[in-house]
Amino acid sequence: MAVPVQKTDNVTPLPSPKASAKPAEIVALPARRSEGRGRKIVDRLKGIAATTVPPLLVLGVLLMVWQIGFARPGASLPAPSVIWAEAKDLILDPFFVLGPQDIGLGLRVLTSLERVAIGFGLAAVVGVLLGALVGQSIWATRGLDPIFQVLRTVPPLAWLPISLAAFRDANPSAIFVIFITAIWPIIINTAVGIRNIPQDYRNVAQVLRLNTFEFFFKIMVPSAAPYIFTGLRIGIGLSWLAIVAAEMLTGGVGIGFFIWDAWNSSKLSDIIVALLYIGVVGFALDRLVAAIGNLVTRGTSAS
Amino acid sequence: MHAYLKLDHIDKSFVRGGQTTEVLKDISLTIDQGEFVSIIGHSGCGKSTLLNLIAGLTQVTAGAVLLENREVNAPGPERAVVFQNHSLLPWLTVYENVKLAVDKVFSGKKSRTERHDWIMANLDLVQMAHARDKRPSEISGGMKQRVGIARALAMEPKILLLDEPFGALDALTRAHLQDSVMDIHARLKNTMIMITHDVDEAVLLSDRIVMMTNGPAARIGEVLAVDLPRPRKRLDLVSDSRYIAAREAVLRFLYERHRLVEAA
Numbered sequence: 001m002a003v004p005v006q007k008t009d010n011v012t013p014l015p016s017p018k019a020s021a022k023p024a025e026i027v028a029l030p031a032r033r034s035e036g037r038g039r040k041i042v043d044r045l046k047g048i049a050a051t052t053v054p055p056l057l058v059l060g061v062l063l064m065v066w067q068i069g070f071a072r073p074g075a076s077l078p079a080p081s082v083i084w085a086e087a088k089d090l091i092l093d094p095f096f097v098l099g100p101q102d103i104g105l106g107l108r109v110l111t112s113l114e115r116v117a118i119g120f121g122l123a124a125v126v127g128v129l130l131g132a133l134v135g136q137s138i139w140a141t142r143g144l145d146p147i148f149q150v151l152r153t154v155p156p157l158a159w160l161p162i163s164l165a166a167f168r169d170a171n172p173s174a175i176f177v178i179f180i181t182a183i184w185p186i187i188i189n190t191a192v193g194i195r196n197i198p199q200d201y202r203n204v205a206q207v208l209r210l211n212t213f214e215f216f217f218k219i220m221v222p223s224a225a226p227y228i229f230t231g232l233r234i235g236i237g238l239s240w241l242a243i244v245a246a247e248m249l250t251g252g253v254g255i256g257f258f259i260w261d262a263w264n265s266s267k268l269s270d271i272i273v274a275l276l277y278i279g280v281v282g283f284a285l286d287r288l289v290a291a292i293g294n295l296v297t298r299g300t301s302a303s
Numbered sequence: 304m305h306a307y308l309k310l311d312h313i314d315k316s317f318v319r320g321g322q323t324t325e326v327l328k329d330i331s332l333t334i335d336q337g338e339f340v341s342i343i344g345h346s347g348c349g350k351s352t353l354l355n356l357i358a359g360l361t362q363v364t365a366g367a368v369l370l371e372n373r374e375v376n377a378p379g380p381e382r383a384v385v386f387q388n389h390s391l392l393p394w395l396t397v398y399e400n401v402k403l404a405v406d407k408v409f410s411g412k413k414s415r416t417e418r419h420d421w422i423m424a425n426l427d428l429v430q431m432a433h434a435r436d437k438r439p440s441e442i443s444g445g446m447k448q449r450v451g452i453a454r455a456l457a458m459e460p461k462i463l464l465l466d467e468p469f470g471a472l473d474a475l476t477r478a479h480l481q482d483s484v485m486d487i488h489a490r491l492k493n494t495m496i497m498i499t500h501d502v503d504e505a506v507l508l509s510d511r512i513v514m515m516t517n518g519p520a521a522r523i524g525e526v527l528a529v530d531l532p533r534p535r536k537r538l539d540l541v542s543d544s545r546y547i548a549a550r551e552a553v554l555r556f557l558y559e560r561h562r563l564v565e566a567a
Contacts, residue, residue, distance in 0.1 A: 206359075209377075223392075
């Protein structure tokens with residue numbers, strides 16, 4: 001016991017000369033404080049640059065390789081310079097309207113997004129409810145889970161003929177395909193989240209005599225929220241994958257049909273621009289759901 | 304006068320995979336209003352099961368739990384539980400955790416402002432009003448347990464059930480909370496039943512200590528009345544002969560006559 005006491009006695013005087021030296025330095029350099037602030041801004045800019053410069057560099061290199069590889073006449077795919085020349089109006093003005101079928105890509109994406117919003121919204125509500133049922137009841141699990149496991153492996157487009165036959169209209173069919181694509185991960189993840197609700201929370205609910213409704217909204221949903229949002233995030237990604245394929249077949253003004261139409265009129269540049277739009281929007285959707293999830297589940301993780 | 308809480312020849316067995324395990328056998332006990340009773344025993348003796356039976360969280364196999372001559376067969380706020388691991392909902396603040404209970408129990412009986420005052424009164428009682436807007440992850444283990452106690456008290460229970468409430472806490476925090484519980488018991492005169500494996504805690508807090516034999520088929524081995532005057536001060540008791548005798552009686556029961564052989 002005596003040794004550490006001695007040590008601390010020895011250590012305590014040591015930092016004091018350093019501490020007295022430090023303020024002396026700061027006092028000597030008051031004029032450079034603004035520089036310090038400037039440095040902070042520089043540091044922040046450096047941080048931003050560290051995340052943005054590498055992808056931009058890679059993008060630049062890729063574009064260059066692409067340009068060099070496909071610049072010769074008779075190349076199978078257009079080079080970036082050709083795309084810019086042919087599809088400049090599509091890139092620069094996403095929201096022009098020149099006729100019922102001649103509209104900007106931004107507007108096309110919006111119509112596709114509307115379908116995804118309806119289909120995914122329905123899938124979210126139904127998926128969470130069904131997931132809660134499956135997670136809560138052992139008999140619902142036994143009855144429904146095998147069916148879910150089989151149906152979820154059916155590719156989205158395989159549903160399209162059936163839904164076209166059932167709805168007899170392109171738009172609800174596309175929405176149904178989105179719905180049926182997005183719902184499985186939502187159901188399965190919600191069910192896992194519900195099964196993982198700690199017995200303690202259930203006991204609290206029982207002691208308080210919460211009814212089914214209160215239990216669902218006050219215990220189940222918040223407790224399973226991280227799982228639910230994992231399912232939603234997978235679901236929105238799958239929806240966006242499915243909408244393009246569905247629209248290619250159903251027609252209309254969505255971004256998917258635009259690609260099909262461009263292919264039929266050999267406008268490869270338009271297709272490549274459309275792919276860019278789809279990628280960026282899909283990325284934004286994923287980040288949006290993740291951000292909402294982070295916001296909602298802020299307090300849920302730690303005990 | 305009839306008993307406030309009566310455990311009438313309770314048996315409890317669990318069936319799993321065709322195998323029946325007897326946990327509790329022929330438990331009979333009566334508890335008066337305002338009494339503080341501890342249930343002590345080695346781990347695995349079914350003392351938590353007994354508390355869950357009183358809470359209604361599990362069902363008796365035979366016999367009955369009677370509260371004011373009415374049979375208990377489901378959980379309810381009149382038998383509030385302070386859980387071992389606090390069981391606060393992590394997505395709610397301290398205030399909201401208590402509010403969940405108060406809103407449910409007193410909806411229609413108290414106005415919004417009355418309920419707010421009642422929540423704050425209970426948080427004040429456990430000295431947690433200052434942390435009302437913190438989430439459970441932002442406060443210490445002892446503070447969480449205080450909030451758990453406030454939530455249980457806020458239900459205005461007929462009986463407060465404490466399931467090893469201080470088991471997960473360090474010794475100093477535990478002593479602090481024991482004092483708080485004694486203080487609350489003195490002020491509110493609640494009936495309290497506490498599960499514990501801590502002999503000092505049992506003697507310090509209880510009017511009676513129920514000692515359980517080892518399972519399977521655990522029974523009540525002995526009931527010891529602790530006739531120490533209240534308010535009790537832990538420092539004064541250290542040298543009190545009645546305290547020492549009570550402590551020795553419990554220790555002898557646990558380590559001489561009902562030693563847990565597996566726990567070596």
